[in-house]
Amino acid sequence: MPKSRRIAVVTALCAIPLTLGLSACDSGTTNSAQPSAGTQQESKAGNVGKSDGKSGSLSLSPGWVKPAEKGSTEIYGTLQNPTNHDITVVGVDFAGADKSQIVGAQDDDIVVKSGKSFELKSGGPAIKLTGLKHSIKDGKVIHFNIITSDKKEFVASAFAEKPQSGSDKGK
Numbered sequence: 001m002p003k004s005r006r007i008a009v010v011t012a013l014c015a016i017p018l019t020l021g022l023s024a025c026d027s028g029t030t031n032s033a034q035p036s037a038g039t040q041q042e043s044k045a046g047n048v049g050k051s052d053g054k055s056g057s058l059s060l061s062p063g064w065v066k067p068a069e070k071g072s073t074e075i076y077g078t079l080q081n082p083t084n085h086d087i088t089v090v091g092v093d094f095a096g097a098d099k100s101q102i103v104g105a106q107d108d109d110i111v112v113k114s115g116k117s118f119e120l121k122s123g124g125p126a127i128k129l130t131g132l133k134h135s136i137k138d139g140k141v142i143h144f145n146i147i148t149s150d151k152k153e154f155v156a157s158a159f160a161e162k163p164q165s166g167s168d169k170g171k
Contacts, residue, residue: 057082058089058112060120060146063158065129067138074103075127075144075158076120081112088112088149096142098131109149136160 063077081087089110094100102108105125112118120126127144136142140160145153 058087058146058148058154060156060158063156065136065142065158065160067136067140067160067162068132069135070132072097072128072130072132073136074122075129075142076122077158079110079112079118079120079146081114081116081118084114086111086113089146090149091147092127092144093147093153094129094142094144096133096136097129098133100127100129100144102126103128138162 057080059080060077061080063075065075066073079089089102089112090108092100092102102110103126104123110118110120110125118125138160141157142160143155143157146156147153
């Protein structure tokens with residue numbers, strides 16, 4: 001076999017495992033190593049606040065949580081609904097707290113209108129975590145479930161970051 005043909009065959013054989021590995025990553029299957037709701041992991045802020053797609057197209061972006069050693073904290077961000085129907089958020093589940101709830105909203109539900117967004121902010125509707133079972137440290141990411149009125153859930157994320165002086169966060 002000519003040398004150039006051997007190089008082409010070896011190159012093709014070496015590329016097969018890479019191609020298989022990449023296609024498995026892009027298959028849309030759930031990775032069992034993915035963190036479950038209520039866990040923390042290192043992450044960059046650009047990778048948080050994304051839905052896992054289990055409840056249509058509802059998403060939280062960017063999800064932000066105040067770091068806390070114990071007690072309680074709140075999650076802020078913007079819920080976005082690009083669908084053609086209203087979505088009602090009725091609850092939150094965070095395994096790392098004794099109680100997780102929507103606060104500051106009428107009837108403790110949040111209706112995200114079709115094609116609109118809804119801001120979770122300090123002094124307004126927000127997600128409150130009470131009785132933290134472990135600290136939420138600056139720079140970590142927490143994962144939690146947002147529950148809709150049709151009993152669908154999606155995993156959302158929030159990046160823990162201390163409010164900077166002069167910023168709108170936490171005001």
